[in-house]
Amino acid sequence: MDWLTILSTTVHAAIGWETVVYGLAAIGVNIHFGYTGLLNFGQAAFMAVAGYGLAVTVVVFNLPFVVGVLVGLAAAALLALLMGIPTLQLRADYLAIVTIAAAEIIRLVFRSVYFKDIFGGSDGRRGFNGDFYAMNFLYDPGRYGIGPFGFDERTMWLLTVGWAVVLLCCLVVFLLMRSPWGRVLKAIREDEDAVRALGKNVFAYKMQSLMLGGIIGCFGGFFYGLYNGSVQPDVFGTEMTFFAYTIVILGGAARVFGPVVGAMIFWVLFVFVGNLLAELVANGYIPFMTNIQVGPVRYALVGLGFILLLVARPQGIFGDKREIAIDAR
Amino acid sequence: MRDDTMTASAKAAALAAFKDMAREPGVPKPDPILVVDKVVRRFGGLTAVDVDHVEVQRGSITALIGPNGAGKTTFFNQLTGFDTADAGAWTFNGRAMNGVPAHRVARSGMVRTFQLTKALSRLTVMENMRLGAQHQVGESFWHALLPPLWRKQEDEITERAEELLARFKLDAKRDDFAGSLSGGQRKLLEMARALMVRPELVMLDEPMAGVNPALTQSLLGHVKDLRQQGMTVLFVEHDMDMVRDISDWVIVMAQGMVIAEGPPSTIMSDERVIDAYLGAHHDAPLSESELEAQLHEAEAALEAEIEEETQK
Numbered sequence: 064m065d066w067l068t069i070l071s072t073t074v075h076a077a078i079g080w081e082t083v084v085y086g087l088a089a090i091g092v093n094i095h096f097g098y099t100g101l102l103n104f105g106q107a108a109f110m111a112v113a114g115y116g117l118a119v120t121v122v123v124f125n126l127p128f129v130v131g132v133l134v135g136l137a138a139a140a141l142l143a144l145l146m147g148i149p150t151l152q153l154r155a156d157y158l159a160i161v162t163i164a165a166a167e168i169i170r171l172v173f174r175s176v177y178f179k180d181i182f183g184g185s186d187g188r189r190g191f192n193g194d195f196y197a198m199n200f201l202y203d204p205g206r207y208g209i210g211p212f213g214f215d216e217r218t219m220w221l222l223t224v225g226w227a228v229v230l231l232c233c234l235v236v237f238l239l240m241r242s243p244w245g246r247v248l249k250a251i252r253e254d255e256d257a258v259r260a261l262g263k264n265v266f267a268y269k270m271q272s273l274m275l276g277g278i279i280g281c282f283g284g285f286f287y288g289l290y291n292g293s294v295q296p297d298v299f300g301t302e303m304t305f306f307a308y309t310i311v312i313l314g315g316a317a318r319v320f321g322p323v324v325g326a327m328i329f330w331v332l333f334v335f336v337g338n339l340l341a342e343l344v345a346n347g348y349i350p351f352m353t354n355i356q357v358g359p360v361r362y363a364l365v366g367l368g369f370i371l372l373l374v375a376r377p378q379g380i381f382g383d384k385r386e387i388a389i390d391a392r
Numbered sequence: 393m394r395d396d397t398m399t400a401s402a403k404a405a406a407l408a409a410f411k412d413m414a415r416e417p418g419v420p421k422p423d424p425i426l427v428v429d430k431v432v433r434r435f436g437g438l439t440a441v442d443v444d445h446v447e448v449q450r451g452s453i454t455a456l457i458g459p460n461g462a463g464k465t466t467f468f469n470q471l472t473g474f475d476t477a478d479a480g481a482w483t484f485n486g487r488a489m490n491g492v493p494a495h496r497v498a499r500s501g502m503v504r505t506f507q508l509t510k511a512l513s514r515l516t517v518m519e520n521m522r523l524g525a526q527h528q529v530g531e532s533f534w535h536a537l538l539p540p541l542w543r544k545q546e547d548e549i550t551e552r553a554e555e556l557l558a559r560f561k562l563d564a565k566r567d568d569f570a571g572s573l574s575g576g577q578r579k580l581l582e583m584a585r586a587l588m589v590r591p592e593l594v595m596l597d598e599p600m601a602g603v604n605p606a607l608t609q610s611l612l613g614h615v616k617d618l619r620q621q622g623m624t625v626l627f628v629e630h631d632m633d634m635v636r637d638i639s640d641w642v643i644v645m646a647q648g649m650v651i652a653e654g655p656p657s658t659i660m661s662d663e664r665v666i667d668a669y670l671g672a673h674h675d676a677p678l679s680e681s682e683l684e685a686q687l688h689e690a691e692a693a694l695e696a697e698i699e700e701e702t703q704k
Contacts, residue, residue, distance in 0.1 A: 256510060258523070264493075
């Protein structure tokens, strides 16, 4: 049993790139679902258009990295407009249907043979992160860390920028949600007709919320592409969106740091259970399981873990129990 | 004492305007704040609202009554922009309001409450109140990020909200979630929140529905108070005691149409109103044979009585 590897990968997961990527996706979902009550089931689409916006701009059109980021941001904003204009006037469930369908359409377009010259088909695009790592002015080549825990200079650079963006997003959410603007959002979550009756343009606020959450989520798409050095269509499936929702609910909806802590718990549990199972099977402690079965069983066990967590704390880590009690009425 | 006499004077002024007014549906008022013309709303084959003409007098408390399914709430929804009318036009303070979205209607000074109270449960009572204030700098996205831009206005809004909460006796609940209030308190909160908008016309959809009787008097007092402060009130209500108590004028709807208007003291004896509520022939026999049967019954009863008398 290699306990040290299990321990170090678990600790890495708490602050690693997955936590940054999914934390950002979840901060966006938290704005949509937690604060505004919008059921956006297409968060993966915002991440996909951002990742592909960056990749295609740099690889196919040979434009600078910064232009790629701007294209990605613009694509996310445009996607919010496209999905929001027809659906935000309707009842909440329509947005859920349209977003989940739009996300799948976008994934299938990126995957299609027809657009292989642009999006690269199922292989996706690679080789667009050179400029990002060239910008690293903080870390010389080498390893940074204590004992078994540590990252190389590239990962350190990505994590530094990533966590800076995460904290910046948290700050923006914090400032917005204690302002009158955030108050309107929370009121829309409770009852949008009441908000209309008080003279607020509900559609405009919902659109702003959809855009803001989508744009924050799209940073998750950038960091995914930058860490892995590639984007593939199948990464941005519905699974990614539902992971983000799980994270928001784990951390406590409508709480500033809920998604960040939720993402940490999610990935710590995920990595720990996965590696522990793999080690146990490899060393013959679980004779009835093979290595191939570790993957699915890990999902089942992690799901069980989340169920137990939510049984103990239905309001999530940071949630307020009184709010849940009101919901039950 | 002084308050009482002032309330009395506002009521007197309102009543004076209605003195000697014809009891016909759509009768013109001397100073209408709301004028409605030929509003029609159909749901498939059902005509829910078909109002030819109606006016609401400024500074008065006008009740809108009618049997179930008369289209009162649908009519309310048309006027406040929550539903689109199929045809018709209406003006508020002389400004055309048909096709105007709900939030613009509210901004122009015509604010409604709902039959099923819409307290924003997971917001505190104070946040509910603050939401009602108009022209908030901090409600724009970019300004929201810079608290110094809106802090001062927020303090002013809070002060006004506190005054209103004190008036509605909700100040002790200031920091509680609105979802933890009782049904009556929610009605009070909804009314107080509507006042944060500084409306000219307050439209209350069944303000007494589901209110505990102990709170009824307090709610009635608040409605009268609105007129006192120069606002106009239009309300839908089923409770006839309340209608008689506080309204200056009553508009009666049935089957989507305005069928009668009049002062609350006499409106319920109006034949058209009785017909609408109880049916046109509610005291007439259903058929000739039944008429005969009724006569026979009465005769038999009389005969029996006479027989009893003579046997004694």
